[in-house]
Amino acid sequence: MKNRIRVLRAEHEMTQEQLAELVGVTRNTIISMEKNKYCPSLKLGYRIAHVFGVGIDDVFTYEESVDGPSADEE
């Protein structure tokens, strides 16, 4: 799963800490997502999209090759 969190954050002039606080996770989670190391839950995905005021498709793109570890993977 590829994401545009870093780009959207820059557009909204938002720090990782601020985004983390708004979506109710730690900064580490945001860092891991931006590095494509962690695939968030659907709920968190929607929360992030909601914070940026865009659809979930504008934040996350499914790509087989760049898939980070998710709930059902190692």
Added chain:
Amino acid sequence: MKRFTYLVCSLIVACMVAAMVGWSMAAGNFLVPVIAIPLGIIVVLACRAHVDVVIADEREKRIRSKAALRTLEVVVIVGAIAAIILYSYVMSIPLAPIITGKLFINDDGTQSMTIAEYKPGSVPGPETLVRSTTIRDLNAMNETDAITYCTYVREGFSENENRGLAGMTIGICLLALLATFGAFYLYYDRKY
């Protein structure tokens, strides 16, 4: 309150509660745990309410769940191997000490018996002898001699029995662990 402060507070409270429960058990005062445990829970919950950062982070939950599962797998595999090895000291004949008894006719016509213990899995001989004892007169064997003989044999097997007991304890703990895991698995399986 920072998350780290909350964790330190929880640790201190847990230590204090454990110390109080331990002391009360030793002193025979069973009222202390009844007060200390709920009080400890209240203090921890109060601290948690004052934490100003996220506690239930989904990434950490997933990390913990995976770490717990891997821990369970490693503990079960290593524990099962250890339990089998330790318990085999009770079951296995080659791992048990060799105890022999030799009957002798004394000069005065009485019978004596020399009981000797040899190293496990060895050929009985002077090099492999661990210890030996002699019952001077078998026909005049009294209760003290019988107790000495029983203690002697029991001591020979005590090390193996202790290992077997440790193996059995590990096995029971593993079964309890797996049963708890199974119970929680069924619970969450039904919940989700």
